[in-house]
Amino acid sequence: MTIIWFLVILFCLIMYIVFDGYDLGIGVGTLFERVPERKRHMIELVATGWDGNETWLILLAVGLWGGFPLAFGVILPHLYLPLIIALFALIVRGGSIELISQTENPPQILTWAFGIASLVAAFAQGFALGELTSTAHVVDGVYTGSEGGFPWYPIVLGVTVAFGYTALGYAYLKLKSEGELRVSAARRGGVVAVVTVVLGAVSLISIAGTAAPLNLATPGRALTFWGLIVFALVGAVTAAVNFRRRTDSHPTADLLPFAGLVVTTVATLLAFTVSHYPLLVPPSLTVNSAVGPYNTMVFLLVGIGLNIPLIIFYHWFAHRTFGGKFRVHETPQARTSILTGASNER
Amino acid sequence: MSLIDLSRWQFALTVCFHMTFPAITVGMSVFLCVIYAMYWRTKKPVYLQMFRFWRRIFAVGFALGVVAGEVITFQMGLNWGIFGAKTGPIIGPIIGMEVVTAFFVEAGFIGILLYGDGRVRHLTMFVSTVMVSIGTILSTTWILAANSWMQTPQGYTVQNGQYVPTDWVAAIFTPAFAWRYPHMLLAVLISGAIFIAGISAYYLVKNRSKGFARRSLSIALGVAALLVPVQLLVGDGLAGNVDVAYQPSKLEAIEGNWQNGNTGWVIFAIPDQAAAKNLVQISVPWLGSAIAKDPTGKTATPGLDNTPVNDRPDMAATFWGFRAMFFASLFLFATAFMSVVLRLRGKLWESRRFHKYVLWTTPIGIVAILGGWVTSEAGRQPWVVFGLLRTSAAVSKLAPGTVLFSVIGFSLIYLILLVAYIVYIVHTVKIGPERDDPRVTADLTPGATVESESAAPVELTPEVAR
Numbered sequence: 080m081t082i083i084w085f086l087v088i089l090f091c092l093i094m095y096i097v098f099d100g101y102d103l104g105i106g107v108g109t110l111f112e113r114v115p116e117r118k119r120h121m122i123e124l125v126a127t128g129w130d131g132n133e134t135w136l137i138l139l140a141v142g143l144w145g146g147f148p149l150a151f152g153v154i155l156p157h158l159y160l161p162l163i164i165a166l167f168a169l170i171v172r173g174g175s176i177e178l179i180s181q182t183e184n185p186p187q188i189l190t191w192a193f194g195i196a197s198l199v200a201a202f203a204q205g206f207a208l209g210e211l212t213s214t215a216h217v218v219d220g221v222y223t224g225s226e227g228g229f230p231w232y233p234i235v236l237g238v239t240v241a242f243g244y245t246a247l248g249y250a251y252l253k254l255k256s257e258g259e260l261r262v263s264a265a266r267r268g269g270v271v272a273v274v275t276v277v278l279g280a281v282s283l284i285s286i287a288g289t290a291a292p293l294n295l296a297t298p299g300r301a302l303t304f305w306g307l308i309v310f311a312l313v314g315a316v317t318a319a320v321n322f323r324r325r326t327d328s329h330p331t332a333d334l335l336p337f338a339g340l341v342v343t344t345v346a347t348l349l350a351f352t353v354s355h356y357p358l359l360v361p362p363s364l365t366v367n368s369a370v371g372p373y374n375t376m377v378f379l380l381v382g383i384g385l386n387i388p389l390i391i392f393y394h395w396f397a398h399r400t401f402g403g404k405f406r407v408h409e410t411p412q413a414r415t416s417i418l419t420g421a422s423n424e425r
Numbered sequence: 426m427s428l429i430d431l432s433r434w435q436f437a438l439t440v441c442f443h444m445t446f447p448a449i450t451v452g453m454s455v456f457l458c459v460i461y462a463m464y465w466r467t468k469k470p471v472y473l474q475m476f477r478f479w480r481r482i483f484a485v486g487f488a489l490g491v492v493a494g495e496v497i498t499f500q501m502g503l504n505w506g507i508f509g510a511k512t513g514p515i516i517g518p519i520i521g522m523e524v525v526t527a528f529f530v531e532a533g534f535i536g537i538l539l540y541g542d543g544r545v546r547h548l549t550m551f552v553s554t555v556m557v558s559i560g561t562i563l564s565t566t567w568i569l570a571a572n573s574w575m576q577t578p579q580g581y582t583v584q585n586g587q588y589v590p591t592d593w594v595a596a597i598f599t600p601a602f603a604w605r606y607p608h609m610l611l612a613v614l615i616s617g618a619i620f621i622a623g624i625s626a627y628y629l630v631k632n633r634s635k636g637f638a639r640r641s642l643s644i645a646l647g648v649a650a651l652l653v654p655v656q657l658l659v660g661d662g663l664a665g666n667v668d669v670a671y672q673p674s675k676l677e678a679i680e681g682n683w684q685n686g687n688t689g690w691v692i693f694a695i696p697d698q699a700a701a702k703n704l705v706q707i708s709v710p711w712l713g714s715a716i717a718k719d720p721t722g723k724t725a726t727p728g729l730d731n732t733p734v735n736d737r738p739d740m741a742a743t744f745w746g747f748r749a750m751f752f753a754s755l756f757l758f759a760t761a762f763m764s765v766v767l768r769l770r771g772k773l774w775e776s777r778r779f780h781k782y783v784l785w786t787t788p789i790g791i792v793a794i795l796g797g798w799v800t801s802e803a804g805r806q807p808w809v810v811f812g813l814l815r816t817s818a819a820v821s822k823l824a825p826g827t828v829l830f831s832v833i834g835f836s837l838i839y840l841i842l843l844v845a846y847i848v849y850i851v852h853t854v855k856i857g858p859e860r861d862d863p864r865v866t867a868d869l870t871p872g873a874t875v876e877s878e879s880a881a882p883v884e885l886t887p888e889v890a891r
Contacts, residue, residue, distance in 0.1 A: 127540050130491060131532035134524065140498050141521045148513025148587065155502030155509070156821040162503060163831045166496050167838055173492035174842045177485045178849055220586070222506050223822055372589040375514040379521060386525035393533025400537050400545060 080376045084146040085366050087384065091142055093348055095135035097247070097341050098394075102129045104248020106172065106197025107241065109190065111267070117260045118190060120405075124255055126180040127401045131394055133169065138383075138390075145379050150359050150369035153222040157215040157360060161207035161233070168200035198241060205240025209233030212289035215360045232282075232289045239278040243344065246272040250318060250336035255405045261333075268336060269322035276315045279347065283308075290361040293354040300353055307350035314342030429820050431828040432504040435835055439496050440802075441795055442839040446490030448791045451561040452617015453483045456644070457538070458554040465547050470863040471636050477542070477861035478637070479621065481853050484539050489842060491528075496835075504828065508809055508819035515581060515590050516571050519597065523567035531560035562610070569609050573602035575810050576801070577671045588813070600671060604663040605801075611656040612797065614648065615757060616790025621645040622760070623787025624854055626780040637858045639774045642783075646764040646773070653761040657754065668804075672811060674732040675804030678743035680713070681706070682728040688714040690726075692748075696740040701730065738806040746799030753793035756786050 102125045112118045144151040155162065175193040179185040210233045214226035249268025253261055286292060295301040318339030324332035357366040370376070426434075457479060464472030498520065502509040534553040541550055580595030581588045590596050622645035628638035668676040681691035683701050690712035695704045714724040729737055760783060767773045809816040 127536045130488070130535055131529070133491075133495065134528045134532045137495055137498055137528060138521070138524045140502070141517060141524050144498075144502065144509060144513045145517025145521050148510045148517060151502045151513055151517070152506035152508075152510030152821075155499065156504075156506045156823055159503055159821075159823055159827055159831075162499060163834070166499060167834055170492045170496065170838055170842065173488045174485075174845065177488035178845060181481055181484050181853075182849070220510060221822070371514045371517070372584065372587065374590045374593070375518055378518045378590070378593060382518060383521045383525050386529075390525055390529035390533075393529050397533045397536050400541060400549075 080373075080380060081366055081370045083384075084142070084370075084376060084379060087387070088139060088142045088146065089348070089352060090387075091135050091139040093345055094394075095132070095139055096348065097344055098132035098135060099129070100201075100244040100344065101247040101251040101337075102132055103197045103201045104244035104246065105252060106194055106248070107201060107245045108248050108252065108264070108267070110194035110198065112263075114259075117263070120256065120260060121252065122176060122179055122190065122193065124252070124405050126176055127405075128398065129173070129176060131397050133173075134390075142379075142383070145375060145383075146371050147359075147366065147369040148371050149220050150364060150366075152220070153215055153217055153364055153369075154211070154360060156222045157213075157225050158207045158210050161203045161210060161237075165200050165203035165207065168196040168203060172196040172200060201241040201244040202237040205237035205243075206230075206233040208240065209236030211360055212286060212291040214290045214362055215364065217364060226290065232285060235278070235285055236282050239275065239282050242271055242275040242278055243340075246275045246318070247337070247340050247344070250322070250340050253322065254333050254337050257404050265322050265336075269319055272315060272319045272322060272336070272340065276312075276319075279311075279315075291355060291358060294358070295354060303353045304350050307346045307353065311343045311346035311350065314339040314346060318343065426825075426829075428823065428825045428828060429817050431825060431832050432820050432823075433816070435504060435828065435832045436497075436500055437802075438832070438835055438839060439493060439500060440798065442843065443490060443493035443497060444795060444798060445791055445843075446486045446493065447561070447565070448613055448616045448794045449620050450483055450486045450490055450617070451558075451565060451613040452615070452648075453479060453486075453621065454554070454558040454561045455614065456617065456621060457483060458551075458558045459644070461551050461554045465551055471640060473863045474634075474637055474858055474861045475641055478858035479641070480539065481861075482624070482850060485846060485849055487535065489846060491531075493839075502821075504821050504823070505809070505819050506821035508814065511587050511814060511819070512575075512810060513587070515574060515588050515596055518590075519567055519571040519574070523564055523571075527560045527564035527567065530556050530563070534560070565610055565613060566606060569606045570597045570599075570602055572801075573599045573605050576601040576605070576805060577667065578810055578813055588810070601667050604659065604667050608656070608659045608663050608797075611652050611659060612790070612794050615652050615656060616794055618645040618648040618652070619757065619760065619790040620787055622649065622783050623785075626783040627854060628857065629774065629780045630777065630784060634858050635774075642780075643768075643773060646760070646768075646783075649757070650761040650765050650768075653754075653757050657758065660754070672804065673727065674729070674736060674738055675743065675800075677727050677729040677732060678738045678740045678804055679747045679800060680726045680728075681740065681744045682726050683730050683740075684728040685731070686725045687728070688722055688725050690716060691744075694740075694744060696744060698737075698739060698741070701734075736807065738804050742803035743800055746796045746801075746803055749796030750793045750800060751796075753789050753796060756789050757793065760786060 105121050105125050109118050109121050112121065140151075143154070171192055175189045175196065179189050179193065182189075210230065212232055213230065216223045216225070246268060249264045249271060252264035253268060256264060293304070295304055316339075318336040321329070321332050321335035321339065324335075326332045359365060359369065371379075457476060460472055460476045460479065463469075464476055501516075534556040537545060537549060537553040538557050541553060545553075574596055577599045578588070578596075579599055580590060580592035580597075582591050583589070622642055625638045625642035625645065628634050629642065664676065664679075668679070681694040681696065681703065683696075683703065687708060689708035689710045691703075691706060691708045693705070693707040695706075696702075697704050711722040713726045714720075714722045717724045717726065729740060763779055763782075764773060767776055767779060773779075805811050807815055807817065809819045
């Protein structure tokens with residue numbers, strides 16, 4: 080049961096990183112977009128999905144709380160600052176995006192707040208993941224403090240994740256947009272994806288210097304790890320190549336950048352899991368030492384586990400309703416003007 | 426301020442900020458669902474106009490409620506890691522159920538509710554509004570179950586310092602839940618209705634969009650008139666059946682007496698916790714006994730001296746939290762009562778003075794709910810899980826400087842967002858529902874639209890409206 084629940088939590092983490100990754104990434108993209116209409120278009124695209132995407136983060140937190148209560152009580156205080164900053168950013172982001180999409184002419188400060196908060200959230204999340212490799216002091220299951228020192232590894236991972244999310248964001252934009260917005264997403268996305276791969280390689284090598292180096296002692300682990308890394312690379316190369324391609328010569332050129340990056344993200348996360356399992360936080364907090372009591376695990380697996388197919392359905396349904404290319408004139412604001420024209424014809 | 430005070434302030438700020446939004450949006454989601462059903466059945470443009478306008482008010486409140494709620498979940502571990510580790514086996518799965526049965530449902534359909542208008546069929550729109558309101562109500566249910574376990578814990582055993590569930594039915598359906606759940610559900614429905622009534626009254630006062638405003642006001646006040654009297658009974662039952670039986674210390678602090686023997690009801694007090702006396706006190710004779718259902722005036726209210734010093738909640742917070750809720754509920758009752766009288770006399774849409782009163786009491790339901798939560802949570806102190814786990818033993822051992830940073834950060838962000846929200850509401854209300862009128866902005870729903878691929882006739886005819 081421990082392993083099943085651990086996999087459920089890992090699944091939530093992957094879903095969160097892929098889905099909120101793309102919408103945080105589009106948010107970062109708005110910072111570098113000069114044309115107001117395109118900026119607006121990008122924000123509207125995020126507005127239809129961010130709420131559902133962020134729900135995976137809550138399920139991740141609550142899944143950890145119920146299934147591994149000791150880990151919840153240690154990891155969160157251990158990552159206090161980056162998580163608090165990520166939360167600050169997510170609040171500002173959620174508030175500003177709805178204010179923007181419900182207002183005809185939103186003040187500039189809101190769009191800036193949205194973009195900056197997206198960037199800060201992405202960096203802080205990477206930072207938090209990176210800090211999982213630093214030592215937490217635990218006495219009798221109670222967190223008593225963290226190992227000090229300059230947090231260089233979290234910074235490296237924070238930058239990597241910020242670039243990775245941005246690449247996902249551009250890939251999603253290429254998939255969902257048309258015209259010049261798609262062209263610029265393709266151009267920028269290709270560059271960001273290549274930078275991400277380089278940063279990813281740096282993170283991979285430099286993790287050896289942390290308190291939680293890769294554990295590839297058994298051949299099984301080493302083989303799985305390197306296999307997954309190969310997958311990740313293949314995904315990234317596919318994405319980088321297809322960012323450049325046009326749909327008239329390659330019909331799948333809009334889908335493959337996003338699909339490739341999703342493969343990369345999933346494979347990388349699995350690779351890190353394989354190389355650390357069952358360790359959660361160094362030196363000694365493991366999955367088995369933190370697992371909740373039997374009655375709790377049964378309740379979780381039945382109550383929440385059985386609901387997971389259903390929530391995947393909701394998630395799919397919400398994305399499907401807004402499937403296909405997302406068009407500017409479908410936005411609620413633009414609709415007014417289009418319609419006034421339409422009703423005049425009548 | 427010590428670490429524990431900082432962490433408590435941070436939590437109090439977060440929950441108060443969060444609670445403001447569900448107090449508006451839960452009731453409003455049900456309202457939207459009813460309005461859309463009426464539009465779908467009658468095809469009257471005014472209902473589509475109502476749906477579109479109230480949705481604007483709903484959307485931003487919903488988003489702010491979601492993000493602030495997310496923070497609460499994280500704070501259970503960030504600032505209250507020991508609480509998180511000890512109660513996780515029971516409260517974790519309950520909140521988990523909230524996430525899968527409420528949050529994902531809301532998240533799956535909110536996008537359609539907000540942006541689907543014109544892209545999807547009427548049925549899909551309607552189902553989405555229903556799903557979103559079911560989500561908000563289920564969310565209320567699970568949260569009340571989790572919080573009620575902290576008030577009257579049962580169905581657990583203690584293993585290695587953790588509270589381990591032995592009987593899930595008992596742990597979810599606690600004695601406190603039985604009363605607090607209906608109390609809260611009624612509260613959010615009423616505060617949502619009062620909020621809608623207040624904004625509608627503004628248009629009546631200003632002589633704008635009367636068809637829109639009259640219908641909104643009428644529905645909202647009808648709901649309030651039905652629910653407020655029930656709520657007064659449920660609230661009384663909650664005090665009598667939960668506080669008296671399980672949390673006498675909370676009741677003593679609510680009543681505002683230190684010594685036993687007062688048969689009056691304290692209407693105003695400035696308590697001095699350290700000296701265990703009230704600096705100033707105004708007490709209405711006989712009323713305390715009467716509230717305890719003894720009209721002879723002989724039953725005295727117990728004082729906080731009955732509770733050992735270390736187990737006493739802060740009287741000022743509990744007393745004033747309750748007074749805020751109680752005095753606000755008197756306004757609510759007055760609104761409900763006057764609306765029935767005016768309705769029977771056929772003057773509900775005419776009485777300008779009443780509309781002005783309703784406009785000024787727009788946020789009164791939210792005040793009542795916040796007051797109620799202060800009573801409930803401050804009155805539970807010094808325990809975080811009543812009788813089991815002290816708040817001081819549940820706090821994460823963080824550097825106070827770090828927590829100070831986060832308290833300041835949250836305070837600033839909440840303040841800015843609250844101001845932005847109020848500015849947005851005022852701005853939206855001033856623009857008004859005119860732009861949402863389907864005679865200006867047609868219904869784009871497939872089957873009802875000129876742009877539709879099917880050759881369905883245009884459903885909106887001008888004479889319906891004028």
